[in-house]
Amino acid sequence: MHDKTVRRRRAVLGLLVVLSLLLLTAYFGEAPNGRLHSVQRDFLAIVSPIQDGANKALKPVRDLFGWFGATLHAKSQRNELLKQVDRLRQQLVADEAEKRTSHQLLALFHLDQLGINDYHPVTATVFGKSPNIWYQTVNIDKGEADGVRVNDPVINDEGLVGRVTAVVADGAQVDLITDSSMGVSARIGSSQATGLLQPKVGDPGDLSLRYLAASAPANVGENVVTSGTVSSEESLYPPGLLIGQVTSVNEETGFKSVNVHPFANLQDLDVVQVLTAGAGTRPANLSRVAASLPSAQSSGAAGEQLASTQVGE
Amino acid sequence: MTETVSGTLALRLAAFAVFVVFFQIGVVSEVPVFGVNADISSLLVAFVGLMCGSTVGAACGFAVGLLVDLALLQTLGLTSLVFTLVGYWCGRLREIRDPQGALTPLLVGAGASAIALVGYSLMEFMLGVDAPVSFELLRQIVLGVVVNTIVALPMWALTRRALEGALPEDPRRRRRRRSYTTGGLSPLIKP
Numbered sequence: 001m002h003d004k005t006v007r008r009r010r011a012v013l014g015l016l017v018v019l020s021l022l023l024l025t026a027y028f029g030e031a032p033n034g035r036l037h038s039v040q041r042d043f044l045a046i047v048s049p050i051q052d053g054a055n056k057a058l059k060p061v062r063d064l065f066g067w068f069g070a071t072l073h074a075k076s077q078r079n080e081l082l083k084q085v086d087r088l089r090q091q092l093v094a095d096e097a098e099k100r101t102s103h104q105l106l107a108l109f110h111l112d113q114l115g116i117n118d119y120h121p122v123t124a125t126v127f128g129k130s131p132n133i134w135y136q137t138v139n140i141d142k143g144e145a146d147g148v149r150v151n152d153p154v155i156n157d158e159g160l161v162g163r164v165t166a167v168v169a170d171g172a173q174v175d176l177i178t179d180s181s182m183g184v185s186a187r188i189g190s191s192q193a194t195g196l197l198q199p200k201v202g203d204p205g206d207l208s209l210r211y212l213a214a215s216a217p218a219n220v221g222e223n224v225v226t227s228g229t230v231s232s233e234e235s236l237y238p239p240g241l242l243i244g245q246v247t248s249v250n251e252e253t254g255f256k257s258v259n260v261h262p263f264a265n266l267q268d269l270d271v272v273q274v275l276t277a278g279a280g281t282r283p284a285n286l287s288r289v290a291a292s293l294p295s296a297q298s299s300g301a302a303g304e305q306l307a308s309t310q311v312g313e
Numbered sequence: 314m315t316e317t318v319s320g321t322l323a324l325r326l327a328a329f330a331v332f333v334v335f336f337q338i339g340v341v342s343e344v345p346v347f348g349v350n351a352d353i354s355s356l357l358v359a360f361v362g363l364m365c366g367s368t369v370g371a372a373c374g375f376a377v378g379l380l381v382d383l384a385l386l387q388t389l390g391l392t393s394l395v396f397t398l399v400g401y402w403c404g405r406l407r408e409i410r411d412p413q414g415a416l417t418p419l420l421v422g423a424g425a426s427a428i429a430l431v432g433y434s435l436m437e438f439m440l441g442v443d444a445p446v447s448f449e450l451l452r453q454i455v456l457g458v459v460v461n462t463i464v465a466l467p468m469w470a471l472t473r474r475a476l477e478g479a480l481p482e483d484p485r486r487r488r489r490r491r492s493y494t495t496g497g498l499s500p501l502i503k504p
Contacts, residue, residue: 012368016375016397023379023390028440036389043383051384055339065344129342130385131350132392133453134437137385139338166386173386200449267345 041168044139048127048171052141055127066268087221116155119238119275122146124172126269136179136199138162138269143171147276151236156272159242159263160184160226164274172274176266177207177243185235186243188258189223191216197224197243197260207244207260214256222246224260238275322479326361326373329475333357334380349456351464352426354381358396359403359425360418360472364480367404374400388440395432399425422465423458430454 027036124146128139142148144167152164154174162176175182178199186197186209193216200206209224224246228239244262337354344350358377362370378393403421406412412421431454 009368013371013397013401016371017394020375020378020390020394020397023393024388025390027389040383040386040389044386047384051335051339054335058336058340062340062343065340126343128338128384129350130387131337131342131352131354132385132387132433133349133450133457134433135385135387137387139385200447206449267348268343 041166044166044171044173045143045168048139048141048143048168051139052125052127052171055125084221116273116275119153119277120147121155121273122148122276123271123273124148125271127171129269134180136162136176136182136266137165138174138176138272140172140174140272140274141170142274143168145169146274148172148274149276153237153241153275154272155241155275156264156269158265159244160237161264161266161269161272163236174272177262177264178266184237184243185227186224187227188212188216188218188246189225191218193217194227195257200259206247207262208257209246209260210255210257212256212258214251214254216256218246218249218256218258220246220248224258319479322365322369322476325476325479326365326369327376329472330357330373330377330380334377334384337381338384346460346463347456349453349460351460352429352457353461353464353468355396355399355425355429356422356461356465356468357472358400359421360469361476362400362403362405363407363418363421364473364476365404366408367401370400370402370404371397372400374398391433391436391440395429395436398432399429402428418469419462419465422468423462426458426461427454430457 023036030036122142124140124142126138127141130137140148140154148164148167150164150167154161154163160177162174162179162182164172165175165181166173177184177197180199182199184197185194187194188209193213195209195212195216197207197209200208212218222245224243226235226237226239226241226243228235228237242263244260246258247261248259250257250259334354337352341353342350354377358370358374361373365373374396375393378391378396379389381387381392381396382389403425406421434450434454
């Protein structure tokens, strides 16, 4: 009797482990439109309305827990923000003159009309998030039916959040900019030097802008925005979207890299906007015009104005 | 030790597991504590193993892992594999040691979380994720274990409450019964 129980126990364990390994192997072996991937998408299509409903019902609970965390965090943030306000006030005075010139240049190139609405934003609610440090993903309640497609950029009122990686009729999955699979072409606000912004795996609060030219100017506190281009091609992301702020600068062999703290609070996402106008549309074409501007004209405050116009609207 | 799973237990387990997974995805994952998120799904698997034994623990681990991977579009089979081993390990702990201490859920929760987090990270490395074994990663794992340990006791109470009455055999009840039948602690026997 005892032997039978032991055999059965081991058989069940062996079966489940083998089943898991088979799933793992098959999943890795197949294309993104393969059978297992489509089963996942179908499952998401079924559960996304349920998850969405549950998310709305459980929002008060989340807010309650969030309130405690936010209160504890607020005190430490306060002093830091006061220092930042002082610094920005000084910077604001210095930038005023430059801004006036930039506005004139933008008007000249008809770029002042460029706003977030030109990218056909679709507002979505976040209803699920991966608890795993290896997967920085969220699920949103808007999908194909609302015009959302794979690779659409996702933003919130603070800055770039990520991009859509899977879509079903009424939902989509968004890889956050801190997910290990992400890479965004970005530049430092005051500079035309572009680099590749990648997450620092294991540290959800930090990003790293790599492969900047060794001579590229980079200072702590500067804003990092999307560049809008990748090797003279259009990027998935419109130019000038705010991403984060430089926290430290590292000199490496042959190139420079900077650590970037994202503006968007990715731990506490509630509402986001999906920019559903893909590459090749009017706003994306305008990015070429922006890129063709002489560096003195399109850099600095002009670029940042563009960024704040887009994200702020 | 024979494990019999009644229909009531299976139903309750399935309903509770679905609730916990959705609660994890919709609420717990969005409330960071010390910069990390608690993972109550791994705690659920550990406690089911501790209450119901290794076979049920492993099966629950597989099912919960599959549900998590499906709902979050993660690599299918990865969480299942890790959770299966966690559930089995906790079930074996009950079968071999039958721990009764008040702090058992705390220690099991910490151990299960550590196994799940380290196991998951090792699997990711083996699958070729390009990431350095940084201090930050270790910090995340340690903090994850600490946070899970904090929520282990409430989660244990919740799991016990959800499955109460349908459990195959309550180890505490069994021990008490053994004490009475041997006569040593029976109040009915006068010296």
